[in-house]
Amino acid sequence: MSKFGRLDIVVNNAAFQRTYAKPADISEHEFDQTFRTNVYGAFFLSQAALQKMGKGGSIINTCSIQAFDPSAHLLAYAATKAALVNLTKGMAKAFATQSIRINGVAPGPVWTPLIPSTMPRSKFKRLTVTRLSKGRPSQPK
Numbered sequence: 001m002s003k004f005g006r007l008d009i010v011v012n013n014a015a016f017q018r019t020y021a022k023p024a025d026i027s028e029h030e031f032d033q034t035f036r037t038n039v040y041g042a043f044f045l046s047q048a049a050l051q052k053m054g055k056g057g058s059i060i061n062t063c064s065i066q067a068f069d070p071s072a073h074l075l076a077y078a079a080t081k082a083a084l085v086n087l088t089k090g091m092a093k094a095f096a097t098q099s100i101r102i103n104g105v106a107p108g109p110v111w112t113p114l115i116p117s118t119m120p121r122s123k124f125k126r127l128t129v130t131r132l133s134k135g136r137p138s139q140p141k
Helices: 028-052 072-098 121-133
Strands: 007-012 054-061 101-105
Touching: 007 028, 028 054, 028 072, 054 072, 072 101
Parallel strands: 007 054, 054 101
Antiparallel strands: none
16 A cells, blocks of 8 residues: 555455255354355455545455355355345445445356366266367356
């Protein structure tokens, strides 16, 4: 901050997700970890940024379609993304009078290490073979 003198933009893009066959398999620790990473992190970073941000500043939260159309196997993750959408809307209203924009984006599925880390190895192998055979090694359709 001292070198540049201001903060113009913050992108909250951290997330944690894990799949579960049934809701009973989600531990309290894991549920808490998912909310702490996906919601608490975005809230507290935004809160700190807003103290340093002036008019025209922007905060962008990475949301997900899971907020609106949750998958049963991503229950905790989907709940956090719904909370983040609500948090984004509320913060946008709270800081509009200071000319600070707060928006959420749901970029769609992006093939990252997070995706295969949340699925059974057999499904990942099939998905990878299918993608590579169709000439799409980096993005699933």
